[in-house]
Amino acid sequence: MRDRFRAGDPSALGEAYDEHARVLYHYAYRVCGDRTAAEDVVSAAFLEAWRCRGRVHADGGSLRPWLLGIATNIMRGAAREARRRDAALARLPERGVLPDFADDVLARMADGEQVRAARAALGRLRRREREVFTLVVWAGLDYAAAGEALGVPVGTVRSRLSRARERLRKLAEAELRAAGAVRGRRGALVRKAGGRGALVRKAGRRRRDGPDGFRGS
Amino acid sequence: MTASISRPPQADADELLRSELAELLPAPPVPELTEDRDRHLRYAVLRTALEDAEERPVRVTRPRQGVRIGWIAAPVIACAVVAGVVVAAPQETPSGSPGRAAVGRSASPDAVRVLSGAALAAAAAPAPDAGAGGYVYVRSLVAYAGRGADGGPGVLPPAHRREVWLPVDGGRPGMLREPGVADTWLGAELPVYEIDHRGAAPRKTTVATAPPSVTNPTHAYVAALPTDPDVLLRLVEDGTRAGGGDADQRAFTAIGTLLAETWAPPKVTAALYEAAARIPGVTVLPSATDAAGREGVAVARTAHGEQTQWIFDRTTSAFLGERTVLTETTSAGRAGTVLGVSAVLVKAAAAAPGEVPEG
Numbered sequence: 143m144r145d146r147f148r149a150g151d152p153s154a155l156g157e158a159y160d161e162h163a164r165v166l167y168h169y170a171y172r173v174c175g176d177r178t179a180a181e182d183v184v185s186a187a188f189l190e191a192w193r194c195r196g197r198v199h200a201d202g203g204s205l206r207p208w209l210l211g212i213a214t215n216i217m218r219g220a221a222r223e224a225r226r227r228d229a230a231l232a233r234l235p236e237r238g239v240l241p242d243f244a245d246d247v248l249a250r251m252a253d254g255e256q257v258r259a260a261r262a263a264l265g266r267l268r269r270r271e272r273e274v275f276t277l278v279v280w281a282g283l284d285y286a287a288a289g290e291a292l293g294v295p296v297g298t299v300r301s302r303l304s305r306a307r308e309r310l311r312k313l314a315e316a317e318l319r320a321a322g323a324v325r326g327r328r329g330a331l332v333r334k335a336g337g338r339g340a341l342v343r344k345a346g347r348r349r350r351d352g353p354d355g356f357r358g359s
Numbered sequence: 360m361t362a363s364i365s366r367p368p369q370a371d372a373d374e375l376l377r378s379e380l381a382e383l384l385p386a387p388p389v390p391e392l393t394e395d396r397d398r399h400l401r402y403a404v405l406r407t408a409l410e411d412a413e414e415r416p417v418r419v420t421r422p423r424q425g426v427r428i429g430w431i432a433a434p435v436i437a438c439a440v441v442a443g444v445v446v447a448a449p450q451e452t453p454s455g456s457p458g459r460a461a462v463g464r465s466a467s468p469d470a471v472r473v474l475s476g477a478a479l480a481a482a483a484a485p486a487p488d489a490g491a492g493g494y495v496y497v498r499s500l501v502a503y504a505g506r507g508a509d510g511g512p513g514v515l516p517p518a519h520r521r522e523v524w525l526p527v528d529g530g531r532p533g534m535l536r537e538p539g540v541a542d543t544w545l546g547a548e549l550p551v552y553e554i555d556h557r558g559a560a561p562r563k564t565t566v567a568t569a570p571p572s573v574t575n576p577t578h579a580y581v582a583a584l585p586t587d588p589d590v591l592l593r594l595v596e597d598g599t600r601a602g603g604g605d606a607d608q609r610a611f612t613a614i615g616t617l618l619a620e621t622w623a624p625p626k627v628t629a630a631l632y633e634a635a636a637r638i639p640g641v642t643v644l645p646s647a648t649d650a651a652g653r654e655g656v657a658v659a660r661t662a663h664g665e666q667t668q669w670i671f672d673r674t675t676s677a678f679l680g681e682r683t684v685l686t687e688t689t690s691a692g693r694a695g696t697v698l699g700v701s702a703v704l705v706k707a708a709a710a711a712p713g714e715v716p717e718g
Contacts, residue, residue: 152408155405159405164392171389181400185403260386260387269541279381303377307380310384311383
């Protein structure tokens with residue numbers, strides 16, 4: 143598969159798409175918080191991968207870490223374009239949201255709220271921590287694969303993740319205090335859940351399409 | 360996972376850290392890629408990638424550019440939907456109608472006059488003095504309307520400062536600085552470590568950055584743009600072919616971005632204005648105000664219920680800034696709602712990214 147991709151076999155591109163597109167899409171959606179942007183990232187990542195296919199080494203494991211790394215880079219480089227995208231946000235409802243069953247729409251709104259809250263919390267992390275965090279925790283890469291995706295040693299993945307943990311813990315504690323002060327506040331951006339103070343309320347249906355489990359090889 | 364009986368303690372610690380993080384900030388649920396969108400996306404990826412390989416065996420840069428534009432402009436589907444409903448400016452020609460290029464290509468006579476004036480003024484303006492290895496620095500004030508994901512009309516926040524360092528030549532990243540946000544590298548190369556097999560030493564490679572293009576320019580690229588307006592317009596149209604909706608609007612918007620956030624030599628700037636004057640549907644607004652409160656005359660183009668305006672100083676014909684306004688009432692707001700506004704304040708040479716030129 144790797145060899146065929148590298149050699150420019152079109153069927154290998156199709157197979158790579160079938161195997162990895164959804165994972166890339168979920169990853170990009172969680173990071174961008176927007177369907178259209180996520181689709182753009184997915185297609186840009188595959189096209190970039192195809193363009194650079196000569197750089198894929200002949201032997202190795204799954205293409206997934208490499209693809210996720212490319213997607214990360216695209217989202218990082220997208221800051222310039224974000225200027226336009228910010229303007230485009232005002233157009234969101236036109237983006238193909240077709241009339242639907244009411245409860246489905248409600249469910250979607252709840253989802254949107256959770257994505258927003260999660261992204262707000264994510265925004266409190268430094269970019270390097272954030273990238274490692276989303277690759278390992280949200281996209282399900284193991285440490286070695288995340289290191290491969292980002293071009294950093296495994297030890298760096300570890301240290302960034304523990305910095306992320308410190309920061310998120312502090313954030314969660316602050317949230318708990320705030321929630322204690324204003325009890326029963328509705329519509330809070332970040333909610334506490336039971337147990338250890340997760341930053342985002344965990345809905346029962348969260349696991350529906352939760353982290354895309356993957357262990358790089 | 361087969362050898363999990365004797366897992367080293369490190370692996371356990373790693374797993375513990377991961378699960379703790381997952382508990383602190385679990386992956387938010389996101390909607391599935393619908394079958395329809397999936398099919399569409401798969402087809403678009405394969406077609407673009409493979410078409411490109413056939414037509415241009417050497418220069419395989421188009422898909423990346425195309426996608427970058429897709430990111431900027433509204434996506435194909437969205438525009439197709441909107442275009443079915445919206446009747447835009449009366450001058451609007453159906454996008455992509457064949458054979459249109461040769462006949463009757465032009466903005467309104469008033470717009471041609473304003474743009475010609477701007478071209479004349481630009482041709483006499485000082486040339487950029489950014490040298491090889493340096494950066495072009497552009498400072499502007501910008502504001503873009505945002506709206507909550509729960510809907511409601513767009514609200515324009517107060518304008519904030521935006522600073523960009525654009526590398527003169529490729530191979531080095533640019534930089535974006537906005538208050539309250541960490542500096543962002545633009546177009547940095549991503550190092551990628553290839554791991555050949557478990558336990559192998561990682562090999563460092565990089566993912567090449569896209570070559571400069573109309574929508575991803577370096578200063579050297581802008582400086583070398585053709586000065587023949589027809590040739591330039593064709594180049595802009597080629598560079599913005601991907602993306603949805605109205606091709607003329609895409610060209611107009613791309614030129615606007617070049618005017619706002621690059622520093623082209625006088626002759627190129629003049630050619631950009633003259634190229635814009637050849638875009639059908641461009642009209643004049645007697646008065647518009649930029650993000651810094653400077654009032655001037657504007658040329659504008661409307662598509663899909665939105666009008667993009669370029670504001671010029673009345674006496675000097677200098678480019679002041681841009682503005683985007685809703686021309687129809689939608690859920691994003693009433694007609695007349697300002698979606699975005701900018702004002703170009705400084706263009707200067709800088710020695711290094713992050714370094715603010717004096718004066």
